[in-house]
Amino acid sequence: MMLTDKVAVITGAASGIGKDIAKVYLAAGAKVAIADLNIDAANATALEFDPSGERAMGVAMDVTQEDQVNAGIEAVVAKFGGIDILVSNAGIQIVAPVVDYSFANWKKMLAIHLDGAFLTTKACLKHMYAQGRGGSVIYMGSVHSKEASKLKSAYVTAKHGLVGLAKVVAKEGAEHDVRANVICPGFVRTPLVEKQIPEQAKELGISEDDVVKKVMLAETVDGEFTTVDDVAQVALFLAGFPSNALTGQSIVVSHGWFMQ
Numbered sequence: 001m002m003l004t005d006k007v008a009v010i011t012g013a014a015s016g017i018g019k020d021i022a023k024v025y026l027a028a029g030a031k032v033a034i035a036d037l038n039i040d041a042a043n044a045t046a047l048e049f050d051p052s053g054e055r056a057m058g059v060a061m062d063v064t065q066e067d068q069v070n071a072g073i074e075a076v077v078a079k080f081g082g083i084d085i086l087v088s089n090a091g092i093q094i095v096a097p098v099v100d101y102s103f104a105n106w107k108k109m110l111a112i113h114l115d116g117a118f119l120t121t122k123a124c125l126k127h128m129y130a131q132g133r134g135g136s137v138i139y140m141g142s143v144h145s146k147e148a149s150k151l152k153s154a155y156v157t158a159k160h161g162l163v164g165l166a167k168v169v170a171k172e173g174a175e176h177d178v179r180a181n182v183i184c185p186g187f188v189r190t191p192l193v194e195k196q197i198p199e200q201a202k203e204l205g206i207s208e209d210d211v212v213k214k215v216m217l218a219e220t221v222d223g224e225f226t227t228v229d230d231v232a233q234v235a236l237f238l239a240g241f242p243s244n245a246l247t248g249q250s251i252v253v254s255h256g257w258f259m260q
């Protein structure tokens with residue numbers, strides 16, 4: 001699957017899954033904007049993947065802030081001349097039982113995952129529609145777009161919400177050949193997950209080893225973590241898929257943890 005000279009914006013691409021998607025898209029010939037709250041890490045990632053500075057750029061963006069999102073997308077269009085692919089990927093995790101979940105943390109989680117997806121979608125769709133060459137919008141959902149786990153009320157709510165947003169964008173975007181889909185990974189060993197292991201061990205009163213074996217990977221077919229590259233290959237497939245045959249879908253990549 002090639003993305004020759006397609007322009008991709010990937011949020012949260014200074015780390016983890018988003019960073020690997022940026023690498024895979026560049027290798028497939030795309031021009032890539034690495035949008036992140038952490039601009040130093042975003043710039044370092046762009047330089048690491050494309051020392052020439054011609055095909056990758058770091059973009060400062062808090063996805064919860066409309067002015068920052070709009071300014072970031074305009075900067076991408078100014079440098080690369082348009083937008084063909086959006087990967088709305090930025091995300092965090094905060095775990096606690098519902099009874100202890102602070103309202104502030106609930107709102108923070110919904111803002112990053114849902115407001116961020118809405119604002120970046122809105123800003124990119126305007127360009128995709130005006131350009132008249134179609135586009136692909138990809139949301140980073142999770143098995144938690146389909147399933148629930150204890151301690152993750154806000155995350156599960158937000159990730160389910162992305163499936164609804166993708167379906168609406170698939171319907172509205174169709175007449176412009178803009179497609180929208182969701183990738184739903186199982187556990188991937190990124191900083192987001194490394195942080196959770198001791199937190200869940202404390203909340204559940206079990207060892208960190210048991211969090212990995214009995215909570216995170218218990219339902220997989222082989223006890224294995226999903227990798228960043230597994231997810232990036234699916235993101236490449238969705239970005240390059242050439243027709244509206246594949247839109248409004250969510251694809252689970254989880255070693256069989258969840259089977260549709």
Ligand code: NAD
Nearest residue numbers: 012015016017036037062063089090091142187188190192
């Ligand atoms: P990560 O912590 O490695 O990377 C997340 C990136 O998002 C960081 O670079 C961070 O700076 C950035 N970010 C955070 N808040 C932001 C904001 N407000 N604006 C812009 N950027 C922001 O995490 P990851 O594991 O690579 O997660 C990426 C996405 O994948 C998230 O949406 C996460 O929910 C989803 N996901 C992860 C897993 C997993 O097991 N790691 C599984 C399923 C889904």
